[in-house]
Amino acid sequence: MGALRFEGREVPVLGDDTVASALYRAGVRTFTRSLKYHRRRSLYCGTGECPNCLVTVDGVPGVRSCITPAREDMRVERAHGWPSTERDLLHVTDRLHRLMPVGFYYKTFIRPRFAWPVAERLIRRATGLGRLPEDGTRQTPTARHLRTTVLVVGAGTAGLAAAVEAARAGERVVVCDEAPIGSRLAPGRTLDRVRALEAEIRALAEVQVLDRHAALGLYEGSFVPLAAEDELVQVRAERVVVATGATESHPVFPGNDLPGIWLGRAAARMVARHGVPIGERIVVAASTAEGMEHLSALVAAGANVIAAVVPASLGTEVPDGVETIVDGKLTSAQGRKAIAAVFVETSGGTRRISCDALVLSLGLAPRDVLVRMAVDEPVEVVGDASLGDQEPHLHEDGTLCLCEDVSLHDLRQAWDEGYRSSEILKRYTTATMGPCQGAMCGRALACAARNLEDVPASPAGASPAGARTTARPPARPVPLETLAAAVHEVIEKRTSLHEVHVAAGARLGWSGAWMRPFGYGDWHAEYRAVRERVSLMDVGTLGKFLVAGRDAAALVDRMFPTRIRDLEPGRSRYLLALDEGGFVMDDGLLCALHDGAFYLTSTSGGAARMDARLREWADLLGLHVHVLDRTAELGAINVAGPLARKVLELLCEDPLDADAFPYPGHREVVVAGVPCRAIRTGFVGELAFELHHPRSRGPELWAALMREGRTFDILPHGLDALELLRLEKGHLYLGQDTMPDDTPVKLGLSWAVDAGKEWFVGKPALERVASLPPSRRLFGLEFDGGPDDIAELRGMPITVEGAVVGRVTSAERSITLDRAIGLGWIRTTGDGFPTELRAGTAAARVVPTPLYDPEGVRVRG
Amino acid sequence: MADLRVVTVLSSGAGCDRVADLPGACRVSPTEVMIVGDASVEVLERAVRLEDPDAVVIDVSDGWALVLLEGPGAREAFARLSELELPARGFVQGEVARIGARALVREGGIGLLVPAMLEAHVRERIRTDCRGLVP
Numbered sequence: 003m004g005a006l007r008f009e010g011r012e013v014p015v016l017g018d019d020t021v022a023s024a025l026y027r028a029g030v031r032t033f034t035r036s037l038k039y040h041r042r043r044s045l046y047c048g049t050g051e052c053p054n055c056l057v058t059v060d061g062v063p064g065v066r067s068c069i070t071p072a073r074e075d076m077r078v079e080r081a082h083g084w085p086s087t088e089r090d091l092l093h094v095t096d097r098l099h100r101l102m103p104v105g106f107y108y109k110t111f112i113r114p115r116f117a118w119p120v121a122e123r124l125i126r127r128a129t130g131l132g133r134l135p136e137d138g139t140r141q142t143p144t145a146r147h148l149r150t151t152v153l154v155v156g157a158g159t160a161g162l163a164a165a166v167e168a169a170r171a172g173e174r175v176v177v178c179d180e181a182p183i184g185s186r187l188a189p190g191r192t193l194d195r196v197r198a199l200e201a202e203i204r205a206l207a208e209v210q211v212l213d214r215h216a217a218l219g220l221y222e223g224s225f226v227p228l229a230a231e232d233e234l235v236q237v238r239a240e241r242v243v244v245a246t247g248a249t250e251s252h253p254v255f256p257g258n259d260l261p262g263i264w265l266g267r268a269a270a271r272m273v274a275r276h277g278v279p280i281g282e283r284i285v286v287a288a289s290t291a292e293g294m295e296h297l298s299a300l301v302a303a304g305a306n307v308i309a310a311v312v313p314a315s316l317g318t319e320v321p322d323g324v325e326t327i328v329d330g331k332l333t334s335a336q337g338r339k340a341i342a343a344v345f346v347e348t349s350g351g352t353r354r355i356s357c358d359a360l361v362l363s364l365g366l367a368p369r370d371v372l373v374r375m376a377v378d379e380p381v382e383v384v385g386d387a388s389l390g391d392q393e394p395h396l397h398e399d400g401t402l403c404l405c406e407d408v409s410l411h412d413l414r415q416a417w418d419e420g421y422r423s424s425e426i427l428k429r430y431t432t433a434t435m436g437p438c439q440g441a442m443c444g445r446a447l448a449c450a451a452r453n454l455e456d457v458p459a460s461p462a463g464a465s466p467a468g469a470r471t472t473a474r475p476p477a478r479p480v481p482l483e484t485l486a487a488a489v490h491e492v493i494e495k496r497t498s499l500h501e502v503h504v505a506a507g508a509r510l511g512w513s514g515a516w517m518r519p520f521g522y523g524d525w526h527a528e529y530r531a532v533r534e535r536v537s538l539m540d541v542g543t544l545g546k547f548l549v550a551g552r553d554a555a556a557l558v559d560r561m562f563p564t565r566i567r568d569l570e571p572g573r574s575r576y577l578l579a580l581d582e583g584g585f586v587m588d589d590g591l592l593c594a595l596h597d598g599a600f601y602l603t604s605t606s607g608g609a610a611r612m613d614a615r616l617r618e619w620a621d622l623l624g625l626h627v628h629v630l631d632r633t634a635e636l637g638a639i640n641v642a643g644p645l646a647r648k649v650l651e652l653l654c655e656d657p658l659d660a661d662a663f664p665y666p667g668h669r670e671v672v673v674a675g676v677p678c679r680a681i682r683t684g685f686v687g688e689l690a691f692e693l694h695h696p697r698s699r700g701p702e703l704w705a706a707l708m709r710e711g712r713t714f715d716i717l718p719h720g721l722d723a724l725e726l727l728r729l730e731k732g733h734l735y736l737g738q739d740t741m742p743d744d745t746p747v748k749l750g751l752s753w754a755v756d757a758g759k760e761w762f763v764g765k766p767a768l769e770r771v772a773s774l775p776p777s778r779r780l781f782g783l784e785f786d787g788g789p790d791d792i793a794e795l796r797g798m799p800i801t802v803e804g805a806v807v808g809r810v811t812s813a814e815r816s817i818t819l820d821r822a823i824g825l826g827w828i829r830t831t832g833d834g835f836p837t838e839l840r841a842g843t844a845a846a847r848v849v850p851t852p853l854y855d856p857e858g859v860r861v862r863g
Numbered sequence: 864m865a866d867l868r869v870v871t872v873l874s875s876g877a878g879c880d881r882v883a884d885l886p887g888a889c890r891v892s893p894t895e896v897m898i899v900g901d902a903s904v905e906v907l908e909r910a911v912r913l914e915d916p917d918a919v920v921i922d923v924s925d926g927w928a929l930v931l932l933e934g935p936g937a938r939e940a941f942a943r944l945s946e947l948e949l950p951a952r953g954f955v956q957g958e959v960a961r962i963g964a965r966a967l968v969r970e971g972g973i974g975l976l977v978p979a980m981l982e983a984h985v986r987e988r989i990r991t992d993c994r995g996l997v998p
Contacts, residue, residue, distance in 0.1 A: 144992060146939070147946040236946065488943065488992050493961055495980040516980075542980075550873070551917040628873035628894070628919045634978035635926030697925040697979055 004074030013078075016276075018185075021067035021078055022048075022055050023276035031261055031340065033057065033067065035082035037129050037436065038407035039096040042339060044261030046404070048268020049186055051249050051441040053405040056131060057081065063132025064437065064479065068268065069181060081132030092128055104412035105419070105430050131437065145234040145488035150176040150210070153226055153239035155217045155372060157183045159192060160385020161245030162199035168243075169208040176237060177209060178228050180216035180478060188270040188299055217246075219475025220375040229480045234487040241380050244373050248366035248386035250292075252442040253395035254402050254410055257335030266296035266363030274299040281359025285344055286324075287311040287332055293363025294319045300361070309355055311346055327353070333397060335360060365392045367445050374473035394446045402450060403443045405436020410450060417454045423467040424451040434471060437479060444470060497542035498637045498700035508720060514607040516543045519720040528719035529817055532686055532727055536643035536711055537719045541692060542700065545590065545609025546632045549616060550599035553625035558600050561619050561763050563746070564592060565756035571596040574666045574681055578754045579604070579612065580764030584745050584771065588612060589736060593668045593681060601668075601679065601694075605736055609633045619763065637700035640683065641707060642690035644863065645714045650680075650691060652710040658691070665862045674706035684861040686724065687731040687854050726814045729823060732782050732851025739780060739811040739825050745771065748827075749780050750851075778808070778829050782851035785813065785822035788844025792822040798841045800826055807831060810841050819853055867929045869976070870904060872896040874918035878911035889954040889965065899967060899976070928982035930989065933972035936996030941966070941973055943992045949973070960988040 005012040006024060013028040022045055025033070033055045034043045043054040050069035058079045059065040067078070083090030095102065103109075111121040152168045154161045157179035165177045183200050187193040203209050215228035215235060224242050228235040250265040252258075264272075264280060266288065272278050284307045286297045294316055300307055301321045310320045311330040320326045330346040330353075337343065343356045368389045373381055396402075399410045408431045421430045424447055433447050434440035440447070452468030476485075495516045503510060508519035519540065521528060531537040549558060559566040564577050571594045579588040588608035593601040604612040613631040620627040641650060647658050656663075656671040658680075663669050668681040671693075678693040695703055708716060719727075734740060734749060745768060746755050759765070788795055792815045800808035813824035822844070828835050837848040855861070872882055872895065879896045882888055887900035898907070904920050911918040932940045941949055945959040949968055956965040962981050967974040977985045989997065 144943060144994070146942040148942060149946075149948045238946065490961065490988065493981065494984050494987075496983050497980060500983070548919070548921075550919045626875075626917060628917065630871065630873060630919060630921065630923075632923075632926065634980055635923050699925075 006072055006074065006076040006078055008078045009080065015072040015074060019072040019276060021057065021059065021065070021070045021072045021076065023272060023278055024072040025057075025067065025078070026272065027276070027278045032087055033080065035087055035090050035092070036259065036401075036407045037405065038102060039099070040083060040090050040092040040094075040128075041096055041259060041407070042261050043259065043404070044340070045264065045268055045272070047249065047252075047265045047442070048271055049249060049265075050180070051438055052252075053437040056437065058132045061135040061137070062481075063134065066479070069186065081130070084128070095128075104408070104416050108430070141232065143231075143233050143484045143487040145236065148176065148210075148235050148237045149239075150174045150237060151240050152176070152243060153178070153224070153237050153241070154243040154245055155179075155226065156245035156247055156385070156387070157196075157200075157211070157213065158245060158247050158385060159195050159199065160247070160387075161243065162196065162203055164243045164245060164382075164384050165209055166199060166202055166206070169203070169206045173208065175206075175209045176212060176239070177203065178212040178215040178217060178237075180214065182213045183211070186267075186271070188267065188274045188296070190295055190299065216478040216480070217372060218480055219477055220372045220379060220381065221475075222377065222379065224379045224381075226372075227475075229476075229478070229484045234484050241382065242372075242376075244370075244381055244383045244387050245385045246369035246372060246387045248368045248389055249441060250363055251365040251367040251392065251394050252404075252446060253332065253362055253364050253397075254400040254446055255332050255334055255395070255397035256399050257337065257341070259401040259404060260335050260337045260341040261339065262337065262341035262358055263335060263360045263362065266293050266361055269359070269361040270296040270299045273303045273305050277303075279305065280361075281357070282306055283308050283357045284359040284361060285309045285311065285355055285357045286361040286363070287330075288316065288361075288363040289313055289365060290363055291316075292366075296361065296363055297321065297324070308357065332362075332395075334400075364395050367392070367394070369441070371439075371441070371473045371477045374470065375475065375477070391445065394449050396446060396449060396453065402446050403431075403433035403436065405438050405442075406432040406434075408433040408443075413447070413450050414454065417451075422451075422455070424448045424469055424471050427451055428471050439477070439479075440471065447471065495543070497540050498697045499540045499542065499639075499704055502701055502704055503540065503718075506718065508718075511721075513543070513721060516606055518543060519718070521720040521722045522718055525720065525722040526817060528717050528723040529726055531715065531717035532643050532688055532719055532723065533818060534644070536641065536645040536649050536714050536716050537723075538704065538707055538711070538716065539640045539642065539719050539724065540638075540700075540704075541640045542637035542697070543606035544633070544638055545604030545606065545612050546636050546638070546694065547602050547604070547612065547616060548599060548630040548632055549602065549627060550597075550630070551625075551627040552598070553620075553627050554599050557616070557620050557623065557625050557627045558592060558602070559759070560623060560761060561616065562592070563755040563759070563762050563764065563768075565759070566592075569594045572667050572669065574668050576666075576754050577602060578746060578751060579608075579615070580746070580762075580768075582764060582767065583743070584764035584767035585742060586736065586740060586744050586746060586749060586751070591666075591681060591683065593679070603681075607737065635697055636694050637697045637703075638692055638694045639700070639704060639707065640686075640690055640692045642686050642688050642719075644689055644860070646689050646691055649707060649711045649714060649716065653706055660863065674703055676703045676706075678703070684858065685731070685733055686727040687852065687858075688860050689863040690861070725812070726816065729812055729814050729825065730816050730818060730852065730854035732825070732853065734780065734825060735812070741827070744780070745776070747776050748778055775830070778827050779835060780811070780825055780827045781835070781848045782853065783810065783813075783824040783826050783839075783841075783846050784849045784853075785824065785841065785844040785846050788822060788842060792824075792844075795822075795824065795841050795844060800828060800846060801840045802831065802836045802838070807836060807839070810846075813841075816853070823849075823853055825851075867924055867927065868899070868901060868922070869924045869927045870898045870902045870907060870920060871923045872898065872907055872911055872918065872920050874911045874920075875915040878913075878915035878918045881910045881914055882907055889956075889967070891956065891965070897965065897976075899974075926979055927976045928979045928985075930975040930977060930982065930985050931972055932975065932989070932993075932997050934997055936993070937971075937973050940989065940993035940996040943996070944988060960985050960992075 032042045046054045050066045055067040080087035151173040154165045154177040184196045215230045309325040311327045330348045333345045455467045503519045574593040577590045577592040590603040616629045653674040665682040676699045678695045681692040795813035799806045808828035810826040839846040889897045908920040947957045965976040
């Protein structure tokens with residue numbers, strides 16, 4: 003036999019011990035301390051519902067020891083109390099009830115304000131359930147999806163029978179249970195029946211058994227996530243059978259949380275299955291047939307049961323040698339460290355029975371949390387889970403919520419303070435909000451609220467004040483890491499040149515979902531290569547679309563404000579995309595093809611939206627158009643700089659001179675054997691050819707260009723150089739320089755709108771606001787002074803005599819112009835737009851754009 | 864992927880119907896058929912243009928990467944990546960590893976067609992989420 007390590011000592015592990023049974027056998031009686039008053043808590047439910055047995059196992063806190071199989075070399079510690087769970091000085095709080103009335107955290111530590119952070123730390127330490135492991139050595143759980151016809155939650159007799167029936171009817175069945183089948187049952191008739199059904203079900207091919215998988219909730223579409231130690235299974239079922247059984251109900255009476263008080267299943271299992279005695283003088287209070295089974299099991303195992311409190315109808319079933327107290331009512335329990343006596347009210351008066359264990363089987367509480375989560379889902383409830391609500395046993399006072407230490411007295415006080423329904427009683431007192439999530443006390447809370455409302459006992463839900471509180475996931479405790487299993491927020495897109503950039507030592511970073519080079523070492527050198535010689539940039543991230551079909555021209559004409567009617571094949575034009583409100587959504591380039599189709603580009607981040615909108619508007623307008631998103635299929639390399647043509651001419655036999663291939667235009671060409679659509683572009687303000695090519699041929703095209711460009715000191719450039727290149731030309735970045743409600747006028751882009759068109763998306767909206775002078779506009783800026791790194795001005799408020807009138811959206815020190823430039827939006831101040839401004843420590847003034855090559859001679863070269 | 868050929872046919876419903884039953888054809892939408900495998904663009908063009916003279920037939924092989932899930936753990940691996948219900952054989956499309964993908968189920972394995980720029984993403988997800996299930 004092995005042993006587990008418990009707080010520095012060895013504790014033997016026998017047979018099918020749980021952590022709790024091994025510890026209890028070794029003499030451990032206090033497992034936890036209660037949250038608020040630090041009262042001793044010992045084993046109670048034995049079925050993983052209550053918070054009393056939570057321990058830290060191998061560094062993981064909050065483990066339910068009563069249902070966790072003991073393993074050799076497990077490291078087990080108790081997490082509560084200071085300095086230890088056994089000797090907890092914080093137990094003094096149990097005498098200070100008056101200082102911590104219900105809802106005290108809403109009333110105290112409010113002033114002085116500075117004291118709260120200190121108090122918060124102390125309270126957290128006093129009430130925590132343990133420390134989270136920080137080493138991160140645990141294997142992250144995996145996640146998978148599973149579809150089935152029927153999901154049966156709960157593998158007890160009812161669940162297994164339902165599964166067998168469905169499987170025999172030819173349905174695909176998944177059965178899950180949070181424990182190994184039958185492992186939580188004491189020996190007896192029920193366990194025998196479960197074993198028989200288990201054998202039957204394991205032989206059926208249609209049934210998949212997922213034991214040790216706890217159902218966490220029931221969502222629309224009958225989606226039920228199941229959590230296991232090492233995985234999360236996301237089940238979608240056409241039908242869900244809830245067979246989660248019932249817990250034994252948690253009676254509330256003064257002293258009901260003393261160690262030595264057990265629910266029947268826990269006691270029977272401890273004695274009959276694990277062979278661990280629970281006391282020398284045991285009193286059993288039972289009102290159910292199952293309770294009588296527990297009583298028999300205890301007696302059969304040799305336990306000294308001195309009295310049984312039972313209803314008259316069950317009086318004859320009490321085994322010989324046990325005193326029978328008929329129709330007695332438990333009124334309180336007494337004891338200091340553990341129960342010492344129980345008081346029973348009988349027709350003959352109140353009796354005090356001294357005892358060291360009290361076993362309670364006073365009714366069942368259906369585990370109906372999944373059922374209550376269902377709204378329209380097809381859910382069937384079978385077995386004990388379908389039992390109706392039974393009135394819980396509530397006496398004058400006692401601990402209603404074991405997790406949060408809330409008593410009936412607290413509820414009454416909260417009620418008197420005006421919190422008069424179960425939902426707000428819950429929020430104010432935190433009853434049902436602890437680790438058990440109301441499994442033990444949810445019904446008792448509703449019942450207590452009904453009693454307080456002073457209406458006659460009625461079924462749950464009949465009284466709004468006393469309705470059950472809303473059931474929410476998770477239905478069972480689950481580590482966050484399980485919920486996060488296989489959740490990956492990052493989706494990384496790569497161009498075909500990714501490896502090329504890596505090999506070139508590029509500094510790669512996120513640009514939306516794309517991984518893009520920001521620079522290759524010295525962005526100033528890259529900038530100079532563009533302005534003075536020749537440079538390459540990977541622009542494969544651009545959205546690229548083919549719009550074909552007989553109505554292609556009609557679609558682009560109506561979707562975009564761009565003038566289309568005179569766009570001849572082989573020519574291209576700046577494309578602005580507006581939404582229905584006339585606000586700028588995207589921009590790009592539109593190329594007219596020879597067969598009446600169009601090739602168009604969008605910004606890298608706007609590609610998915612562009613694709614969706616093209617299709618949507620084709621449908622809305624009833625046009626015969628075929629839209630093909632070619633973003634994934636085509637790469638693009640921008641060859642830019644005054645010597646760009648010279649490099650290309652070494653690799654391309656097609657004419658590239660300004661007469662044969664003027665700006666702005668496009669041609670199909672072959673470069674280094676690679677078929678390309680070359681588009682003359684002007685974004686960086688130099689002679690430039692964007693080569694759109696089959697993605698798979700990107701690396702060879704790039705290599706050929708770099709090879710032939712060597713004579714001209716070619717360099718690739720990244721996003722850092724591009725930032726300055728485009729800013730010198732006054733070109734804006736959508737998103738960075740724009741706001742969601744920017745119309746073309748506000749951005750100085752009216753020239754890109756063909757106001758003469760009859761209709762285009764956004765035109766009605768633009769017409770409505772046309773008569774209003776723009777209150778805000780984007781302007782080119784120049785700065786004097788300011789920070790050494792002028793880019794720090796980005797985002798800085800723009801002021802006039804201290805009043806904020808705008809914001810800097812882009813700022814860089816221009817290398818060619820040798821001054822600080824930028825873009826920013828400015829509000830009108832009544833008499834037009836101010837021009838002499840400040841941005842932080844810098845003086846700023848409005849300047850016309852572009853500052854670099856204003857005539858565009860270089861672009862057209 | 865050098866050995867992967869994908870041709871897209873964009874056409875009216877009737878045009879698509881003409882090629883929807885060819886080997887390797889997947890009906891992506893009422894107006895789009897994707898054909899995986901050897902197919903001649905010219906032959907397809909002739910077929911669909913009988914119904915729709917504007918139809919677009921285009922080799923889009925470069926836009927797709929083929930990622931194979933093979934071996935006995937293939938279906939289990941797929942279930943780690945997607946909630947889609949896999950047919951015994953054939954084609955299904957939807958979200959796989961959080962991106963839009965198309966899955967071709969054949970004897971012995973599943974071929975995932977994913978946008979080429981997301982190939983690395985999908986391979987990384989398979990490496991981490993399907994440990995030990997597929998080679």
